[in-house]
Amino acid sequence: MKKLIAIVLIVALCAFSVFASGNQESAPAKSDKKVTLTIWNSSQTTADFYNEVVTPAFLAQHPEVEKVEVLYTPIADFVKKLAVVLPAGDVPDLMEIEDSWATPYVTAGYFEENTKELDAILGQMMPEFTQCITYNGKHYGVPSAPFHELFYWNLDMLKEAGYDYIPDTWDEVVEAAIKMTKRDETGKIDVSGFSMRLGGNPSGTTQKFWVLALLGNGVDIVEESKTQPGKYHAGFDNEGGYAALKQYIDLLYKYKVDDFASVKDTAAFAQGKTAINMREASSSNSIKTQGPNINWTTSIMPKGNVQRATFLITLNWYVPKDGKNKDLAREYIKLATSREMFDLQVSERAALNPYKDADKTKGLDERLVPSFAFPEDLKCYTVPVLNAYDSCQVRVGEALPNVFANESLLDNPEGIKAEIHKLAEIVNDALKEYDEYAE
Structure with missing residues (x-):
C-alpha cells in the first residue's frame, strides 16, 4: 500500500x-x-x-x-x-x-x-x-x-578483496579501493575502487572535496578572521589544503582507483561499477530501484588524516x-x-x-x-550565513575538474601548493566582492 x-x-x-x-x-x-x-x-x-x-x-x-x-x-x-x-x-x-x-x-x-x-x-x-x-x-x-555525507560499500567486492570488516581509516579505505579496482584486458578501469566526484554540478563537486578531503585533513573552505569577527578568508591555503588536494591526485594517478572515463556516483554503484561511493543517504532509494541485487551497506565517514568529519546540509x-x-x-x-x-x-x-x-x-x-550512528569523534560542519558562500562553492567547483585532470601534479608538492593557493584566492575574491573578507 x-x-x-x-x-x-x-x-x-x-x-x-x-x-x-x-x-x-x-x-x-x-x-x-x-x-x-x-x-x-x-x-x-x-x-x-x-x-x-x-x-x-x-x-x-x-x-x-x-x-x-x-x-x-x-x-x-x-x-x-x-x-x-x-x-x-x-x-x-x-x-x-x-x-x-x-x-x-x-x-x-x-x-x-x-x-x-x-x-x-x-x-x-x-x-x-x-x-x-x-x-x-x-x-x-x-x-x-x-542530510549528511556517508560511505556506501559493495559487500561482495569487499569480501572478494579479503575483507570481513568495513575499513574505518583513510589509509584503510585507500588500501581497500586499490584491491577492489578492476580493469579490462586493455587496462581500462571496468570497476572503480572508489567513485570520485570529478565534475558535474559545481557545488556538488566542491562539497565532495570539502567533506572527503578538506574536513578530513582538518581544514574548512572558510575560516573566521581572528582580528575581525564576522569576516572570513579561505581556510585551506595551508598544509591541510595541500594534503587534501594531494589525496585526490594520489587516488587518480598513483593508486588509480578511478578516472574521468568511469561511470560515476550512484549510477555506478547501482550498476556494480564501483566498490565505494560517497553520497547522502537518500541515494539509497535509487540504489534499491536501479540495483536491487547489489549487496551493500553503509558506514559513517572514515577517520581522515586529522579527524573524522562530515557536513550537515x-x-x-x-x-x-x-x-x-x-x-x-x-x-x-x-x-x-x-x-x-x-x-x-x-x-x-x-x-x-x-x-x-x-x-x-x-x-x-x-x-x-x-552511517546514522554518529560516534563521539565525528565532527559535524554546517555552512555559515555568508553572502559569498554559494559563490565560493560554485567557483571552486568550476575550477576543480581542471585541477584534478592535471596529472603533472603527481609527486609535485610545489605544483599542488600553487593550485591550492589559486583555489584559495578564488574563495578570497568572492568574499571580497561581498565585503566579507579579512585576514
Whole structure:
C-alpha cells in the first residue's frame, strides 16, 4: 500500500494536535473563502513526500484551505528563479531552499524572521543547524530535510578483496579501493575502487572535496578572521589544503582507483561499477530501484588524516515577506517539521532526523543504520550565513575538474601548493566582492 500512509497520518494528526497546543501563538484566522497554499522547492523527493504525506494531513486540519500546490523546479532553474522572483515580490507562500542558496535573500530581508513558535521547534533540534539560519542574532527558517555525507560499500567486492570488516581509516579505505579496482584486458578501469566526484554540478563537486578531503585533513573552505569577527578568508591555503588536494591526485594517478572515463556516483554503484561511493543517504532509494541485487551497506565517514568529519546540509523552510498566507505557511511548517513527520521522513526518504533527542536510526533500512550512528569523534560542519558562500562553492567547483585532470601534479608538492593557493584566492575574491573578507 502506498506506505501505509493513511494509518500513520491518523496517528500523526492526533500527536501533532497535542504538540501544537503546548506552545501556541494566536492561530490563523478562519475565513469562509477557500485559499490555495503555494510551495516552491527543488527536490522531487521532498515534493513527493509533501504531496503524499504532509498535505493530506494539513488539509484535514485546515478546512479553510482548498488545496496545497507544490511546484518542483530542478536545481539549476530553481536557483536562477530565486534571483528573479524574490526581488520582484512574485513569490509563493512558502519556499524550501538549501541553506547556502537562501543566504543572500535572508541577509537582504526577503524572508520573515521566525516566530516564537518556530524558534521553539528549532530549539529542540541539533544546535549545528542553527548556524545556517542565524543572521544578526535572529533566526530565519526551520530545517525541512537535513542530510549528511556517508560511505556506501559493495559487500561482495569487499569480501572478494579479503575483507570481513568495513575499513574505518583513510589509509584503510585507500588500501581497500586499490584491491577492489578492476580493469579490462586493455587496462581500462571496468570497476572503480572508489567513485570520485570529478565534475558535474559545481557545488556538488566542491562539497565532495570539502567533506572527503578538506574536513578530513582538518581544514574548512572558510575560516573566521581572528582580528575581525564576522569576516572570513579561505581556510585551506595551508598544509591541510595541500594534503587534501594531494589525496585526490594520489587516488587518480598513483593508486588509480578511478578516472574521468568511469561511470560515476550512484549510477555506478547501482550498476556494480564501483566498490565505494560517497553520497547522502537518500541515494539509497535509487540504489534499491536501479540495483536491487547489489549487496551493500553503509558506514559513517572514515577517520581522515586529522579527524573524522562530515557536513550537515539541509533544505530549510522560509516564509517570504511578500507571501499572501503567512500564518497558514507557518502552520504548514509546524506540521511538516513535527516529530511525527520527521519519523516518516526517516523511514520514507532516509532523512536525518534533526531533533536532538531523536533515535536517528529508528525506521531506517538496516543497511543505513551504521552511517546514522554518529560516534563521539565525528565532527559535524554546517555552512555559515555568508553572502559569498554559494559563490565560493560554485567557483571552486568550476575550477576543480581542471585541477584534478592535471596529472603533472603527481609527486609535485610545489605544483599542488600553487593550485591550492589559486583555489584559495578564488574563495578570497568572492568574499571580497561581498565585503566579507579579512585576514
